[in-house]
Amino acid sequence: MGVDERRQQLIGVALDLFSRRSPDEVSIDEIAVAAGISRPLVYHYFPGKLSLYEAALTRASEDLADRFAEPHEGPLGARLLRVMRRFFDFVEEHGPGFSALMRGGPAVGSSATNALIQSVRQAAYEQMLSHLDVTDVSPRLELLVRSWISLAESTALIWLDGRRIPRRELEIQLVHDFAALAAVSAAYDQEMAGLLKKMVKDEPADGHLADLVGRLISLGS
């Protein structure tokens, strides 16, 4: 194997191990065994566990950011639901590692890992704005999108802790949460009200959002 090929293989093996258990619990020895090479050879490619962890996290971050890409076609709710499904796929694939990373801790709280988390959040933010099709981003819209992204993160983390609600329900719930938070923002802001109307206009009459509105109305009766 060439140098780069070997590095890429090691990153893949490490990412798999860092995903399945808390990174604190994964040793270089274990990574070497899983990669079928000696411990010194691992150190030949990566100076230590932290640099290998950061390389694995970089790959995972790029993978996650790629999953946010969604064609600009069809109703916004359906697009968002597809992205939520791919997000939960990712969370499921990397469960324990995702939890450990997002909850912080000695092995996972470096400036480099924080910068990677921020870069994924920024990618999610930019994707959302591009789908909302706005050029001038008001402070309220920025708050809505960024705080909803953090809601998606915390919902996924709480789901991982026991999986007591089916993920399919949470994926839909997060789409509805976005609409609900947008509605609250729109109640006090003209610009957000315009955006909300645009979002709702494109929704199909038999879609998830119409279903939600119907259910909410029946709650009041």
Place this chain on the structure above:
Amino acid sequence: MGVDERRQQLIGVALDLFSRRSPDEVSIDEIAVAAGISRPLVYHYFPGKLSLYEAALTRASEDLADRFAEPHEGPLGARLLRVMRRFFDFVEEHGPGFSALMRGGPAVGSSATNALIQSVRQAAYEQMLSHLDVTDVSPRLELLVRSWISLAESTALIWLDGRRIPRRELEIQLVHDFAALAAVSAAYDQEMAGLLKKMVKDEPADGHLADLVGRLISLGS
């Protein structure tokens, strides 16, 4: 000054400095000058900056948790709004330190600081449950309360970054966000629907929640 008195004074001085700037940027020398004692004397009371930071953070955590306490009287929306006001008071008092802590980083990402953050979240969670007056906590209710707490954190962090929306508006918005997220949850869950009805029943007809509902209805027309 006695030993304990001196320790408490140092913690107060350090908390003030750690609140006003990112803890990374605060030196032991500076703390010594602000406390009017020598650098070696600081080390006599605290082995290093991290232990002083953790002591300051412990005091701030207890202070924040105390602010969640709210009498069990009157409509839930008004109680929650008073808590949100005290939360934003705290965030305003400790702005840069709160930001640095919650965004993570080398000086602030220890296991001890993470445990303190978790303890404050847990205190907020328990307060919310006691006001909702439920004994059997369903997974959806737990998700609602915990994810709303994370929404309050991220809203405060985004506010600190430029303060482009008046905090008074965000305090009310967070109360409405809670109602909106509860409504989404209630649309798909009988138990949550019952809880939502109970919450809304006690709200005054001229209160914030009625105002929100009125505004939302007018959006649709």
